[in-house]
Amino acid sequence: MTGPLERLGRWVLDRLTALGRANLFLLRLVGALAFLVRRPGLLVRQLYAVGVLSLPIILVSGLFVGMVLGLQGYANLVDFGATSSLGTVVALSLIRELGPVLTALLYAGRAGSALTAEIGLMKATEQLASMQMMAVDPFARVLAPRFLAGFIAVPLLTAIFTAVGILGGYWVAVVQLGVDGGAFWAQMQARVLLWEDIGNGVAVKSVVFALLANWIALFEGYEAHPTSEGVSLATTQTVVATSLAVLGGDFLLTALMFGAW
Amino acid sequence: MLSSPLPADAAPPCSGRLVTVRGLSFRRGERVIFRDVDLDIPRGKVTAIMGPSGTGKTTLLRLLGGQLRPDAGLIEVDGLRVPELGRRELYQLRQRMGMLFQSGALFTDLSVFDNVAFPLREHTRLSEKLIRTLVLMKLEAVGLRGARALMPAELSGGMARRVALARAIALDPMMVLYDEPFAGQDPISMGVLTQLIRTLNDALCLTSVIVSHDVKETAAIADYLYLLSDGQIVEHGTPGELGRSASPWVDQFMHARPDGPMSFHYPAPPYETELLLREPA
Numbered sequence: 001m002t003g004p005l006e007r008l009g010r011w012v013l014d015r016l017t018a019l020g021r022a023n024l025f026l027l028r029l030v031g032a033l034a035f036l037v038r039r040p041g042l043l044v045r046q047l048y049a050v051g052v053l054s055l056p057i058i059l060v061s062g063l064f065v066g067m068v069l070g071l072q073g074y075a076n077l078v079d080f081g082a083t084s085s086l087g088t089v090v091a092l093s094l095i096r097e098l099g100p101v102l103t104a105l106l107y108a109g110r111a112g113s114a115l116t117a118e119i120g121l122m123k124a125t126e127q128l129a130s131m132q133m134m135a136v137d138p139f140a141r142v143l144a145p146r147f148l149a150g151f152i153a154v155p156l157l158t159a160i161f162t163a164v165g166i167l168g169g170y171w172v173a174v175v176q177l178g179v180d181g182g183a184f185w186a187q188m189q190a191r192v193l194l195w196e197d198i199g200n201g202v203a204v205k206s207v208v209f210a211l212l213a214n215w216i217a218l219f220e221g222y223e224a225h226p227t228s229e230g231v232s233l234a235t236t237q238t239v240v241a242t243s244l245a246v247l248g249g250d251f252l253l254t255a256l257m258f259g260a261w
Numbered sequence: 262m263l264s265s266p267l268p269a270d271a272a273p274p275c276s277g278r279l280v281t282v283r284g285l286s287f288r289r290g291e292r293v294i295f296r297d298v299d300l301d302i303p304r305g306k307v308t309a310i311m312g313p314s315g316t317g318k319t320t321l322l323r324l325l326g327g328q329l330r331p332d333a334g335l336i337e338v339d340g341l342r343v344p345e346l347g348r349r350e351l352y353q354l355r356q357r358m359g360m361l362f363q364s365g366a367l368f369t370d371l372s373v374f375d376n377v378a379f380p381l382r383e384h385t386r387l388s389e390k391l392i393r394t395l396v397l398m399k400l401e402a403v404g405l406r407g408a409r410a411l412m413p414a415e416l417s418g419g420m421a422r423r424v425a426l427a428r429a430i431a432l433d434p435m436m437v438l439y440d441e442p443f444a445g446q447d448p449i450s451m452g453v454l455t456q457l458i459r460t461l462n463d464a465l466c467l468t469s470v471i472v473s474h475d476v477k478e479t480a481a482i483a484d485y486l487y488l489l490s491d492g493q494i495v496e497h498g499t500p501g502e503l504g505r506s507a508s509p510w511v512d513q514f515m516h517a518r519p520d521g522p523m524s525f526h527y528p529a530p531p532y533e534t535e536l537l538l539r540e541p542a
């Protein structure tokens with residue numbers, strides 16, 4: 001019955017109202033953060049769940065990415081006799097791009113999807129409704145601690161990913177391929193700028209990605225249809241939406257920070 | 262055994278009307294769930310709401326608890342118009358209401374003990390020692406003191422419901438809404454639960470609203486019965502009055518007859534027409 005134009009219109013309207021709901025959701029979430037002053041224990045437990053438990057995957061991935069960067073960088077620079085720049089290449093790639101982006105993507109897969117599934121299931125099994133009937137606001141008791149914990153964890157995980165990655169690059173370049181260790185560190189120290197590179201890359205990007213990843217994960221869980229298909233769809237949706245938002249956001253941020261125009 | 266933390270002189274008056282519903286209408290999409298329903302729930306009494314599956318009993322409890330908003334009509338609980346309350350006032354009112362969900366809705370990441378302790382920890386500043394005493398008291402009342410260390414996944418359906426009941430009464434509320442408290446209980450726990458609901462009610466001047474299909478048990482403890490069918494109250498009265506009633510609805514429901522004014526079926530086109538209709542190949 002409905003024409004394609006009508007369906008397109010409905011789809012656009014649906015997206016727009018969802019965006020509006022997502023913004024209201026974020027507002028309520030931020031408003032509920034004050035509750036954590038009285039109940040810091042809730043935050044600590046979530047920091048463990050999303051932060052500490054994400055460490056293994058972050059450490060291992062960071063190490064491998066750094067090692068690959070060391071290998072690739074060496075293979076390209078050795079022809080120009082420029083292997084002493086290897087430290088800079090590895091560090092800048094990680095600090096500006098790979099650290100924040102890959103950490104956010106890994107976080108979405110490891111912790112974001114778990115948050116969505118947890119909240120979605122709490123909704124499907126009426127745990128959120130029964131909490132509301134007990135006059136306890138799920139935004140304060142359930143969502144706010146998870147949001148703040150994730151918001152704190154992602155930048156820290158990014159810093160760890162980046163540091164481990166640089167060590168991995170060092171191990172491949174210096175220990176395995178014989179690049180001069182002094183040059184590796186000295187060049188890096190001279191060329192990597194504190195504010196322009198580390199501030200923009202690791203700090204600003206990771207904070208933006210932390211907001212996006214946790215906002216999307218909690219919103220998808222909270223809006224999930226209260227059925228098994230609904231929760232599984234929402235979990236997938238979290239990983240897809242976070243990946244797109246992080247990669248798109250990364251392009252915008254990079255253009256603003258390092259762009260030539 | 263079940264004592265209220267309230268001092269005796271703070272006890273509210275134990276008579277009059279606690280809940281007033283007037284002209285309530287509610288729809289889910291196209292389907293009309295309630296059409297102009299009037300209902301009173303007296304304070305300090307056990308009021309039962311019965312009716313066939315899918316008529317909207319759970320929906321009615323959700324409307325009373327402010328989880329759903331009516332399309333039209335008045336819902337007043339303890340003098341407060343529930344649909345018009347802001348979140349803060351609604352939450353204040355809900356602290357004085359307990360609700361037993363049809364599904365139990367226990368927190369799966371908390372043990373039985375912590376589930377029952379949850380409302381106490383969230384809303385009071387009682388010491389852990391006192392909370393322990395209160396929780397054990399409530400669990401003892403539902404016969405599950407020994408199961409306090411179990412997780413919800415380790416409970417049977419009937420046990421989970423009894424834990425949920427203990428949790429619903431943890432704060433000694435003024436009104437408890439029980440959605441199917443007897444479903445999945447064996448005859449012994451059924452007897453204990455009916456006793457418990459009655460005792461709680463009489464000892465604490467609690468107001469109980471029971472939604473149930475179990476005609477015999479419910480009629481045994483209820484002071485007043487409402488019979489819902491097809492979006493309306495078809496009959497109401499004390500169990501004695503309904504027992505004597507000549508109404509075809511009462512007769513059908515109380516005696517579980519398949520034929521009568523109440524339909525066992527969800528609204529549908531005639532069976533023969535649907536069977537004769539060919540599915541498009």
Ligand SMILES: Nc1ncnc2c1ncn2[C@@H]1O[C@H](COP(=O)(O)OP(=O)(O)OP(=O)(O)O)[C@@H](O)[C@H]1O
Pocket residue numbers: 289294313314315316317318319320321363
């Ligand atoms: N979330 C929902 N969306 C749409 N319709 C719903 C929803 N929940 C319930 N309904 C419809 O509302 C009607 C009343 O449901 P309700 O759960 O109140 O029934 P009930 O009387 O409690 O039944 P039972 O005794 O089986 O628990 C049903 O016809 C159901 O199809």
Ligand SMILES: [Mg+2]
Pocket residue numbers: 318319320363440
């Ligand atoms: Mg029901």
